[in-house]
Amino acid sequence: MPELPEVEVIRLGLEKKLVQATIQSVEVLNPKSFQGDASLIQNQTITAVWRRAKILGIDLKDGHTVLVHLKMSGQLVFIDSPNSERFIGGHPTLDMFGDLPNKSTRVIFTITRLGKTSYLYFNDQRKFGWVKVVQNSTLRLRSGREFKIQNFLKNLGPEPLDKDFTWQILRQQLQRHKNLPVKVALMDQAVLAGIGNIYASESLFLAHLDPRKKVSLLTDANYQNLASGIVQALKLSIKHGGSSRANFVNALGQKGYFLDFAFVYGKNGEPCKTCQTPIVKITQAGRGTYYCPKCQS
């Protein structure tokens, strides 16, 4: 589920709640969801919450970091006290959500701050996601940022929301896959970090680019349009709280509303918002791709 915007929305929420707070204890309900020694992070103060690609990092004062990957159905929900904070901010809480923990809860962190106790729930219906405790020292500096290269992570491409991201960088990165359709190439995390199935389709629509077009056939104008389409789609989604197709909720358990503004994702058969032509769904590399056959020719 979560791609870059969803993970960033969670990060923004968690940062407010967790920095300067302390992890008092950790309860692992599903052992496969948790790697590393949970006892290492107990009674540790949280110093930062960061994101790289679709991975969240929670830094602790003593030099450990808790990494979280939500994969398809993960959630990280912070609750001060039952049935309170989830209703602030003008958006309703998911009705299905109910009280936590629920049957999808895999890990529970007990958090204390200023003498008050709260809980952080890692829920993950499909059990693909994970929480992992590592040493900061295993996270290497790269390009002046605190990004990690661990075995379980292949090399990640540039962050598309970095200030120095340009269409030339996009062009250079896509050259890794000259013979692939541009949509498939875009989803390789080594090309760009954080683009998944929703934002690949949406970015290509904004760029008026056929998702089936091979990378080798792209023009500089295509790259320029695509680079700006990517940034536009990601920023718009963050602004609307991310995409909640099924499971996604932010750090307070609230849904995101980007899909209300989407042009093509999940819209097959519906008229294109620009030209009224029905949106088409095809399969590329085993994943659904949505596009407008007229606007993206």
Next chain:
DNA sequence: CACTTGACCTGTCCGC
């Protein structure tokens, strides 16, 4: 090496 497919899980939705 480049690329595709299956596997990992649980849940939902759609057609018969």
Next chain:
DNA sequence: TGCGGACAGGTCAAGT
């Protein structure tokens, strides 16, 4: 209603 199958935002490993 019930049941089987397809499908779901991600990423590895194995296969072609």
